[in-house]
Amino acid sequence: MALEKKTIKNILLGVTGGIAAYKCAELVRLIKKEGFQVKVVLTRNATRFITPLTMAVLSENKVYTGLFSADEEDQEIRHISLAHWADMIVIAPASANTVAKLAYGIADDLLSSTILAFEGEVVLAPAMNMVMIKNPVVKDNIRYLLQKGYYFIDTGKGSLACGDYGDGRMAEPAEILKFLNKRIARSHSLSNKKILITASATREPLDQVRFISNYSTGKMGFALAEAARKRGAEVILITGPTFLTDIVGVTTIRVNSAAEMREQVVSHFEKSDVFISAAAVADFRPVRQFAGKIKKEENDTIMLELGKNVDILKEAGEKKERQLLIGFAAEAEKLNENALSKLKSKNLDYIVVNDITREDSGFGTDTNKVSIINRKEEVTDLPLMSKNELAEYIFDLITSHFEQHNKGIIV
Ligand code: CTP
Numbered sequence: 001m002a003l004e005k006k007t008i009k010n011i012l013l014g015v016t017g018g019i020a021a022y023k024c025a026e027l028v029r030l031i032k033k034e035g036f037q038v039k040v041v042l043t044r045n046a047t048r049f050i051t052p053l054t055m056a057v058l059s060e061n062k063v064y065t066g067l068f069s070a071d072e073e074d075q076e077i078r079h080i081s082l083a084h085w086a087d088m089i090v091i092a093p094a095s096a097n098t099v100a101k102l103a104y105g106i107a108d109d110l111l112s113s114t115i116l117a118f119e120g121e122v123v124l125a126p127a128m129n130m131v132m133i134k135n136p137v138v139k140d141n142i143r144y145l146l147q148k149g150y151y152f153i154d155t156g157k158g159s160l161a162c163g164d165y166g167d168g169r170m171a172e173p174a175e176i177l178k179f180l181n182k183r184i185a186r187s188h189s190l191s192n193k194k195i196l197i198t199a200s201a202t203r204e205p206l207d208q209v210r211f212i213s214n215y216s217t218g219k220m221g222f223a224l225a226e227a228a229r230k231r232g233a234e235v236i237l238i239t240g241p242t243f244l245t246d247i248v249g250v251t252t253i254r255v256n257s258a259a260e261m262r263e264q265v266v267s268h269f270e271k272s273d274v275f276i277s278a279a280a281v282a283d284f285r286p287v288r289q290f291a292g293k294i295k296k297e298e299n300d301t302i303m304l305e306l307g308k309n310v311d312i313l314k315e316a317g318e319k320k321e322r323q324l325l326i327g328f329a330a331e332a333e334k335l336n337e338n339a340l341s342k343l344k345s346k347n348l349d350y351i352v353v354n355d356i357t358r359e360d361s362g363f364g365t366d367t368n369k370v371s372i373i374n375r376k377e378e379v380t381d382l383p384l385m386s387k388n389e390l391a392e393y394i395f396d397l398i399t400s401h402f403e404q405h406n407k408g409i410i411v
Contacts, residue, residue: 008088009087010086011036011039013028013039013041013059015042015050015055016093016097016098017046017097018095018170020170021093023170024055024093025050025055027092027177034177037061038059039064040055040061041063042064042065043109052065067110079107079116079117086118086120087120088123088180089115089118089121089123090123091115092124092171092173093127094127096133096135096138098111099141099145102122102124102145103141121149121183123179123183125152125176127168129168149226153171153176186230186396189231189232189399193234193273193402194235194236194272195234195235195273196265196268196276197221197224198221198239199221199224200221200241200279201215201279202258202281202282202309204257204286204309206290207290207294210293210294213240216279216364219365220368220390221279222237224276224395225252227394228395236268236272237250238253238255239253240279241256257282258285258312259285261281262309269323272323274323274324274325275323275325277316280363281313283308283309284307284308285306285307286305311346313327314347317346317347320347324398324401324402325350326348327343327348328352328353329351335355335371350394351373353370354369365387366386367386368384368387372394
């Protein structure tokens with residue numbers, strides 16, 4: 001999901017069936033007042049709660065309720081033209097049914113078809129019964145959509161990280177507007193910046209079929225790449241092997257070993273403004289790589305001699321001029337102490353410390369529980385959050401770092 005490099009002017013509001021639909025009249029009024037153009041799509045069930053006429057009067061635009069026009073002369077392919085028109089889509093209220101349809105890519109009405117044909121950001125303000133919102137299937141669908149880059153506006157007390165929503169009541173229109181403004185402000189905040197990110201584990205070959213590696217999956221690095229791209233940055237993602245697929249709009253370079261990763265970082269570092277080293281780079285590699293396959297008949301034991309890999313981030317820290325450097329520290333003990341010494345020895349601006357002993361943090365999880373330490377040795381402990389949320393937090397930090405820097409404040 002990407003916000004194109006243009007200003008957000010047109011907001012498409014999708015209204016699904018639910019009592020909270022009445023609040024959308026106020027939402028349209030607020031969005032209009034903010035200076036945006038609004039077009040409204042009502043699902044069939046939404047029309048039972050609010051009339052197309054109300055929304056047409058408030059939005060000062062035609063309201064759409066179906067894929068096809070009743071007028072045979074009207075040849076418009078609505079879901080495509082609406083997807084082209086919109087800069088951002090907001091669904092409020094978003095019913096459990098619509099959430100499920102989006103999670104499965106079902107396109108059986110105008111709203112769901114438009115969303116599939118849309119490349120920008122989609123924001124959902126769910127509203128449903130308090131038991132439904134806690135239903136594991138609904139929670140899974142929300143979690144899945146969060147991972148796919150959809151945004152959710154919390155219904156209440158629950159934590160977004162685990163898709164655990166509060167009472168199921170839709171956020172108030174003013175809150176929704178606040179969220180939209182925040183997203184829109186962020187969308188161009190890094191448009192002149194080049195961001196280099198490493199992700200996932202590296203593989204250090206033993207022979208042609210075996211390797212030494214670790215459990216890193218690349219989720220954090222990919223979440224960072226996605227968040228940077230959403231803010232308009234030019235992003236180069238150098239990743240070790242991962243099941244994750246390329247992100248549209250991000251230059252993804254796939255490598256295997258630490259040596260290959262280093263080579264790519266070296267060739268892109270100089271032109272970058274920010275380097276975030278989220279990869280779990282193998283510290284050691286087999287000194288000797290056996291040709292073909294090591295055969296067990298020929299060997300009862302094998303001595304593996306491991307040599308140290310270059311510390312890619314440390315090397316970047318030595319070369320750094322204007323670049324902002326952010327490292328990750330995977331720690332099992334003395335978290336802050338170890339992380340701080342890495343921040344200093346690698347000449348970093350920030351280090352994100354991960355407690356790898358926690359089940360909900362570190363390799364392969366969808367959530368992270370981290371602290372962030374800066375050069376002044378200030379520690380910010382963050383609550384458990386999804387990797388997408390952490391990525392957003394890190395880019396908020398980067399954005400404010402640049403803003404301060406532009407004002408001449410040393411951070
Ligand atoms: N890193 C790197 N190149 C390496 C090793 C680590 O770029 N060869 C980077 C990681 O991407 C991370 C940071 O350095 O941003 C810290 O990595 P971590 O594995 O926590 O620490 P190490 O420096 O490898 O030290 P140790 O494994 O002994 O804790």
